[in-house]
Amino acid sequence: MMLIGIVVTPLYLQHLGAEAYGLVGFFALMQAWMNLLDMGLGPTLGRQAAYARGQVEGFETFKRLLKSFEVIFFVLAVIIVFAIYILSDWIAISWIKSESIAIETLVYCVVLMGVMIGLRWFSGLYRSGINGLEDQVWLNVANIILTSLKFLGALCLLAFISQDIRHFFEYQVLIGLIELAAFSIRFYSILPVTKTRTPLVAFYWSVVKDVAPFAVGIAYTAGTWVLITQTDKLILSGVLSLAEFGYFSMISLVAGGIVMLSGPISQAIMPRLTMLYSQDNKNELLSLYSDASQLVTVTSLSVSLMIGLYAEPLIYAWAGDREAAEWGAGVLIWFALGNGVLAIAAFQYYLQSAFGQLRLHVIGSTLSAIIQVPLIFYAATNYGAQGAGITWFAFRTIWFLCWTPVVHRQFIPGFHLRWMLKGILPIAIVTMCVALAMHFLITLDLNQNRLDLFAKLISLGLLLLSVSALSSSAIRQRIFRLLKN
Incomplete structure (x- = not known):
């Protein structure tokens, strides 16, 4: 995964130019700061999954915790996207120091960044769960495939279709949707079966507490x-x-x-x-x-x-x-x-x-x-x-x-x-x-x-x-x- 990023980055710089690549770097920075809203729930879910494996009937409680976390993550993902949408004009005009990219393009890209952050942040919940269950071979393969799509797919887009930075971020949104679907499906497929069934949407305060x-x-x-x-x-x-x-x-x-x-x-x-x-x-x-x-x-x-x-x-x-x-x-x-x-x-x-x-x-x-x-x-x-x-x-x-x-x-x-x-x-x-x-x-x-x-x-x-x-x-x-x- 790291090798792909290192190989592709100078080619990004070649096709996008220093300013547009700076916008890609700004997205990585925004994503890091948005992790503050995780509230420790992702790592906590991963630890509880690992802990449940060492306990008798540990997954009975774990599934109730999972459903509760899903509700919290969904609400916060919506808040993230909406907040970045509201602040997109200020970010584009007052913070980013661009000399050649139009303000309208900057605003549009910042909004797409918000959508991507929400998607990747939500998929992080299932990623933590998969890791806690030690299904790491599958997780590594999935990460390699998704990273290839993010980097190599985007490079093909820039080299053969369009060098417009807007199309670059639109493509990344699509990959974010695929990532969320893949991780959620895999996590539920390897989750041990329990005696009691949990509803599709539920929140258990006692377990969260x-x-x-x-x-x-x-x-x-x-x-x-x-x-x-x-x-x-x-x-x-x-x-x-x-x-x-x-x-x-x-x-x-x-x-x-x-x-x-x-x-x-x-x-x-x-x-x-x-x-x-x-x-x-x-x-x-x-x-x-x-x-x-x-x-x-x-x-x-x-x-x-x-x-x-x-x-x-x-x-x-x-x-x-x-x-x-x-x-x-x-x-x-x-x-x-x-x-x-x-x-x-x-x-x-x-x-x-x-x-x-x-x-x-x-x-x-x-x-x-x-x-x-x-x-x-x-x-x-x-x-x-x-x-x-x-x-x-x-x-x-x-x-x-x-x-x-x-x-x-x-x-x-x-x-x-x-x-x-x-x-x-x-x-x-x-x-x-x-x-x-x-x-x-x-x-x-x-x-x-x-x-x-x-x-x-x-x-x-x-x-x-x-x-x-x-x-x-x-x-x-x-x-x-x-x-x-």
């Missing part, structure tokens, strides 16, 4: 998470021109890919951690937690260091735009490194979610937002995208080192030092040393053929990833077992 504390905790922390991860983009969307914001959207896509790399791992382990906790299987829970965190450390640090240290040749090889490469190199390095740290730091949240206790997560998210948001606001408004990137990396690193031991001490006392010194730190030291040695010894020339440049980047990246993987005790043990067998 039982999970409300957990959902509120998820909602609150999701809101602070959006503040933490999207404030810089929101500020820069008003500070930068639409063309520059298009470049920044490209940078965000590459840097965001680092966090996406850990997505499949978190998607796989979170329902399993929850089920192991419900079965009181602590040893297997800690083993899974340790091995998965090492795997994420290997992938996220290798990729973030490779992207950050070779930012300019990477952007040029990818987009073929020297202006974008020069503008983005000093920005990408800091966001890439910060996101690498962020992917590792997310594990303490997975642990809290499995235990169903989010008090510390609420406290941590609040403190993080109170400190970071003003810092990002100051850096972005005074020093632009690069200042925001440096602030992002510095704060993420300090927060990881200070807050993760607090969470571990609360849930698994005596575990943090072993986790850090034997699992995370050796991988980090080896990966950083090898990456810096490569950077100083191997210089890539932007004047060479882009395909040759890209091939060299991939080769260096695979070399760094291989060395980093061998520094992980969990991966070494797996390799030794395979060789022995």
Whole structure:
């Protein structure tokens, strides 16, 4: 999924131009902020589905919860679409800084963005349920197909039919409808049969009330998470021109890919951690937690260091735009490194979610937002995208080192030092040393053929990833077992 987005984005830029692509980046930003309205219901449904699998007749209660959530999601989806429709004129005229796109076109596209957000947000409910039931092979296949339709289908539209940005967003609305239908049908087809039947539309306050504390905790922390991860983009969307914001959207896509790399791992382990906790299987829970965190450390640090240290040749090889490469190199390095740290730091949240206790997560998210948001606001408004990137990396690193031991001490006392010194730190030291040695010894020339440049980047990246993987005790043990067998 990430590869499709990375391959297609420079072609979008070619067919749409920097300003129209900036509008696509603005849609991604709007979608991230609209997740605030989820209120923690999607992740809560996924957790309850996983928890129900470990309980006798757990799905009797779960189905009543599902029906109640469907009512809430439908009402909020309608509110989202209507609110964006009302605000579309203001967004198009007062916020977006466009020099060549007509106001009428901007308004129309913003309205379509609202419809897409409502559809994708509602389908997220069923996506969470499918993940909670651990039907992840089907979910991955569906995600690949839908992502291909979103990106490759849109590229065919732009290349062979129309380069009108309005037609691009109309096509995305159609894919949103298909996505909602596919996820809802699949979720109901794999939901276990229960003794009692639930009506098509119903709302059970007693069931919702039982999970409300957990959902509120998820909602609150999701809101602070959006503040933490999207404030810089929101500020820069008003500070930068639409063309520059298009470049920044490209940078965000590459840097965001680092966090996406850990997505499949978190998607796989979170329902399993929850089920192991419900079965009181602590040893297997800690083993899974340790091995998965090492795997994420290997992938996220290798990729973030490779992207950050070779930012300019990477952007040029990818987009073929020297202006974008020069503008983005000093920005990408800091966001890439910060996101690498962020992917590792997310594990303490997975642990809290499995235990169903989010008090510390609420406290941590609040403190993080109170400190970071003003810092990002100051850096972005005074020093632009690069200042925001440096602030992002510095704060993420300090927060990881200070807050993760607090969470571990609360849930698994005596575990943090072993986790850090034997699992995370050796991988980090080896990966950083090898990456810096490569950077100083191997210089890539932007004047060479882009395909040759890209091939060299991939080769260096695979070399760094291989060395980093061998520094992980969990991966070494797996390799030794395979060789022995």
